[in-house]
Amino acid sequence: KNQVEQSPQSLIILEGKNCTLQCNYTVSPFSNLRWYKQDTGRGPVSLTIMTFSENTKSNGRYTATLDADTKQSSLHITASQLSDSASYICVVSATPVSGTYKYIFGTGTRLKVLA
Amino acid sequence: DGGITQSPKYLFRKEGQNVTLSCEQNLNHDAMYWYRQDPGQGLRLIYYSQIVNDFQKGDIAEGYSVSREKKESFPLTVTSAQKNPTAFYLCASSTQRGARGYTFGSGTRLTVV
Numbered sequence: 001k002n003q004v005e006q007s008p009q010s011l012i013i014l015e016g017k018n019c020t021l022q023c024n025y026t027v028s029p030f031s032n033l034r035w036y037k038q039d040t041g042r043g044p045v046s047l048t049i050m051t052f053s054e055n056t057k058s059n060g061r062y063t064a065t066l067d068a069d070t071k072q073s074s075l076h077i078t079a080s081q082l083s084d085s086a087s088y089i090c091v092v093s094a095t096p097v098s099g100t101y102k103y104i105f106g107t108g109t110r111l112k113v114l115a
Numbered sequence: 116d117g118g119i120t121q122s123p124k125y126l127f128r129k130e131g132q133n134v135t136l137s138c139e140q141n142l143n144h145d146a147m148y149w150y151r152q153d154p155g156q157g158l159r160l161i162y163y164s165q166i167v168n169d170f171q172k173g174d175i176a177e178g179y180s181v182s183r184e185k186k187e188s189f190p191l192t193v194t195s196a197q198k199n200p201t202a203f204y205l206c207a208s209s210t211q212r213g214a215r216g217y218t219f220g221s222g223t224r225l226t227v228v
Contacts, residue, residue: 004157009155031214032216034216041124041203041224042221042222043205043220043221043222044219045219046216093213099165099212100146100165100211100212101212101213101214103213103216103217104157105157105158107156107157108157
C-alpha cells in the first residue's frame with residue numbers, strides 16, 4: 001500500500017532556531033517527492049521537488065534531502081522566522097503505467113515558531 | 116497573473132441543503148481536482164477531471180457531484196447525502212497527467228449549521 005508518514009505531528013520552536021521535519025514513504029514506482037507549505041486557512045504552496053536522482057534541494061532557508069534507498073526525506077529549516085509557522089506536507093508521486101500521476105499526501109507537520 | 120481561484124472562502128450549510136463550491140483557473144491546465152482536508156488527516160481526493168466533459172471519482176466521492184463544462188471551471192456540489200461535510204475543501208489543477216505537480220487554490224471552509 002502506498003503510504004507517506006510524517007513526523008513529528010507538531011513542533012514548537014523559538015524564533016531563530018533550526019528544525020528538521022521527517023517524511024518516510026512506501027510508494028512504488030517512485031516518481032518524485034515534494035514538500036509543500038500550507039498556511040492556516042490557505043492552499044498548499046510548493047517549496048521543493050526532488051526526483052530519484054536528487055538528494056538535496058534548497059529554496060532559501062528550506063533544504064530538503066532525499067534518500068531513495070531508505071525511502072526517507074527531511075526538510076530542514078534554518079534560522080526560523082515567525083512566518084514559518086505553518087503545516088508542512090510531504091507529497092510523493094507514483095509513476096503511472098498509464099493515466100495520471102498518483103499523489104500520496106502525508107498528514108503534515110504543524111510547526112509553530114515563537115518569538 | 117495565472118492562478119486558481121476558489122470561492123467563497125467560507126460557506127455555511129444547513130442540514131439537508133446542497134451547496135456548490137466554485138473553482139476557476141486561468142493556467143490553461145487540462146486537469147482539475149477536488150480534495151477534502153480534515154484535521155490530522157492527509158488530503159483525500161474527491162473527484163478529478165483530466166479533460167472537459169469527463170471526470171472520475173476519487174477515494175471519497177459519495178455525497179459529492181461535479182461538472183466540467185469548461186476547461187477553466189470545475190465546481191463541486193456537496194449534496195445532502197454527504198453526512199459529514201464540515202471540512203476544508205481544496206481545488207487544484209495540473210497539466211493533463213499531473214507530472215509537474217499541482218497548483219492549489221486557497222480553499223473553501225464549509226461548515227454545517
